[in-house]
Amino acid sequence: DAGITQSPRHKVTETGTPVTLRCHQTENHRYMYWYRQDPGHGLRLIHYSYGVKDTDKGEVSDGYSVSRSKTEDFLLTLESATSSQTSVYFCAIGGGQGAYNEQFFGPGTRLTVL
């Protein structure tokens, strides 16, 4: 299994509070991704990173920011959490250019915003 961990694995917070989710990899992959998964929507990309300090938006980036100060860590921040951000969040590594670059996913973080 690819070395990807996510923390915390579960979190309950209140509307308006800041939340930071951490993704940590031991595979030295250049590309890292944050997805959210909601019933009826499948997985949707929030942000991705293609190197240290290099990030770009995905299809559902509003209300989220990311940072990558070192290769192994990719942080997802909800500056002011809302109930619509209640979801399961998955981090992934890999991908990038090339047909054989599959993505590997972390175990997910279940976030509940009350």
Next chain:
Amino acid sequence: DAKTTQPNSMESNEEEPVHLPCNHSTISGTDYIHWYRQLPSQGPEYVIHGLTSNVNNRMASLAIAEDRKSSTLILHRATLRDAAVYYCILRDVTRSGNQFYFGTGTSLTVIP
């Protein structure tokens, strides 16, 4: 990016073959066809991918139509552990950044 269409759900009896269809009528020449699956309470995992020719690996086979507008993931003998959501994804490998659009996939139920 080109999108795919899959049935929402399918059922199969244990130890029988399963054919999971995917339509991708707007596929371009640089799109590879990838399949991932997501077991309950886990992140997705890679299954197989191909471009034009049929592909086999230890998990499954991928049959690609001659015009590439559709493909079929084949599980040769379904087991209870194959119960999952299966995603068919088109991936433009000439692009950097995100190429993985998962959609809602097909939820496979395996009946003992």
